[in-house]
Amino acid sequence: MPSRNILVINCGSSSIKFALVNEGQSSFPLQGLAERLGSPEAVIHFESTAGKESVNVPDADHQAALAQILPRVEEAAGGHLDGIGHRVVHGGEKFFASTLLNEETLAGIEANIQLAPLHNPANLSGIHAAMNLFPRLPQVGVFDTAFHQTMPEHAYRYAVPDILYKEHGVRRYGFHGTSHRFVSKRAAEMAGVPVENSSWLVAHLGNGCSTCAVVNGESRDTSMGLTPLEGLVMGTRSGDIDPSLHNFLHNTLGWDLAKIDNMLNKESGLKGLSGLSNDMRTLTEARKQGHEGAMLAFEVFCYRLAKSLAGMACALDKLDGLVFTGGIGENSAVVRARTLDHLKLLGFKADDEANARCTRGVAGEIQAVGSPRVLVVPTNEERQIALDALALLDA
Structure with missing residues (x-):
């Protein structure tokens, strides 16, 4: 069975960081950054084993940038892309693990916009753009906050009136969860x-x-x-x-x-x-x-x-x-x-x-x-x- 390929997308308000991950390779066949999206200076930087290249895409939004990125990803994947993984900053209390993206989960991400007004809308832009371009490809949301949903209540609650937590979700969520999870597991492996x-x-x-x-x-x-x-x-x-x-x-x-x-x-x-x-x-x-x-x-x-x-x-x-x-x-x-x-x-x-x-x-x-x-x-x-x-x- 050939090694599978996943495109990983991390969307900011005016940027897209991307990497093609092959499960059988330690390095990324293709990676890059689209930046200054929505401006005349919008540009996409590509990096692969063949070298580095930058392409100007004046005034491109997230969807237009992904339309430029995805054909190169497919080529680097040998025409066989198995899925897309999206970094999503805030999952609130709804998402305690990574999840397949569908109408219900997208509504959940949207409901958490008040907790991450700068990040979640940008994440959603990338998700919608990728879904429009690849409607049949499985898409997965991986949440920065999900790893920390195992914190006990005495660690995540603030000492503020209870109504702020129960009605407005005011609590400690934590971030960088994907990194903390990866390196703590790797540390255990290294230490035996x-x-x-x-x-x-x-x-x-x-x-x-x-x-x-x-x-x-x-x-x-x-x-x-x-x-x-x-x-x-x-x-x-x-x-x-x-x-x-x-x-x-x-x-x-x-x-x-x-x-x-x-x-x-x-x-x-x-x-x-x-x-x-x-x-x-x-x-x-x-x-x-x-x-x-x-x-x-x-x-x-x-x-x-x-x-x-x-x-x-x-x-x-x-x-x-x-x-x-x-x-x-x-x-x-x-x-x-x-x-x-x-x-x-x-x-x-x-x-x-x-x-x-x-x-x-x-x-x-x-x-x-x-x-x-x-x-x-x-x-x-x-x-x-x-x-x-x-x-x-x-x-």
């Missing part, structure tokens, strides 16, 4: 520990960052909440702040909610602290040169990360190890080392040589002798989405 009898602390660190406590393959707590703003310091997001900051800024500076929300999501985090960049690579270099903002941003980022991981340990009965993943987690040895320095009370310590080796997709253990296990595990959300799609096709 049964997934169903394992306990991990996981740090997914990219432009968006979150921690998670994973017990026996299930999420027991995570740092993000109702929205992806809660929790860690991120590239441009503030993470946790005093909830009354909104009142202070409104009363003192006259800012409205839209201005405050924009500042907390797009002008804060590493970018806001450093006054320089949201990119940890840039800040790491600037820190070496003595840039005070970069040094401060680095220290706050690592301290807040360690503080969150220590808190996540409350959800574990035992600890098999700590996992770093995501662009920063997989590539920044200095972030990993500094974070572990803050966790010395739990016995964590990095081996400098092993830590330095684990960059650019290299997985491995980086703990010093006597330290609990620390793993660097490259994430692969596209492959996890494809695996979910294949499992549903098999079922």
